[in-house]
Amino acid sequence: MSIAIENFVKAIYKNGKRDKNDTKPGSIAKELGISSAAATDMAQKLAAKDILHYEKYQALKLTEKGRKIALNVVRKHRLWESFLFKTFDMSLHDIHREAELLEHQTSNFLADKISAYLGNPKFDPHGDPIPNANGEITTTDTSIMLSNAKESKTYVISRLMSDDKEFFDFCSQHGLKFGNTVLVSKQFSKNKMTQILINNNTIILNEDFTSIIYVNKNE
Incomplete structure (x- = not known):
């Protein structure tokens, strides 16, 4: 899976969890710093691969396949944030920046090792829930x-x-x-x-x- 695809589905997932719940191609384009045309083109390609649902002028919705891809990337990102914060006492901004790079280079095997080393944390240092190895978030958000x-x-x-x-x-x-x-x-x-x-x-x-x-x- 390419970095561009991973970032695209992760942006849809994260935007969908925010209060505004805005996952239209233009909003995803703004989130990723790409053109609206590029976002629409990517959405159409991923729809053909059953990664998301695409309808013109409508919000993008991940399929179950797309959601698993997004949660896998999110899991690796948040595990790296937890590791960097605990090991090096890095700032919240710095751990996010580095995790953005590391998440795409991390195998599922290494992610599991990092999780076990940290004691299988449920939350990262920002308070965001960490999905488990099955792509499930087992905590309830009442915040x-x-x-x-x-x-x-x-x-x-x-x-x-x-x-x-x-x-x-x-x-x-x-x-x-x-x-x-x-x-x-x-x-x-x-x-x-x-x-x-x-x-x-x-x-x-x-x-x-x-x-x-x-x-x-x-x-």
Whole structure:
């Protein structure tokens, strides 16, 4: 399977999991930095191979075959992120960048070895679930966007859904990490901002941040 195909089906899978659920060829093209014409051409070729369903002007949908390909790539990516984070204490941005390269060069055999070495983790350092060797995600996602969290309630950070360096640098500086606890002290709904308390520090975040930071209730 070529790198281009792996990246294409992975982009469809990931976009389909986001709140906007936008998997139209133009959106996938933007995600991958290619032209809309190139995305449409790829979609038609993959439809002929039963990897996805393609209809003109409609969202792309992976077949079961395509979903397995996507989850296999996602598994390798997130295992490499977990390995690099644990072994070298690399930043969240750096592990993502390196995993983007390594995921395509990794055999299923090596992926299984990495998983076993790490203790078969269920989540990567961003809080994203890691599929098992059968291409299954065995965890249940009950997280919500920080922007939807209730005032005066305590939450645990469950996912940081970004690959932007400045975002991760900010999160690192302020203790916004997977597994850390935050208190939502105020929701400014009109201005789309959220005030939180973390590590005894008060921070106000705008919607650009609160829409990609996911949390679970602190039971």
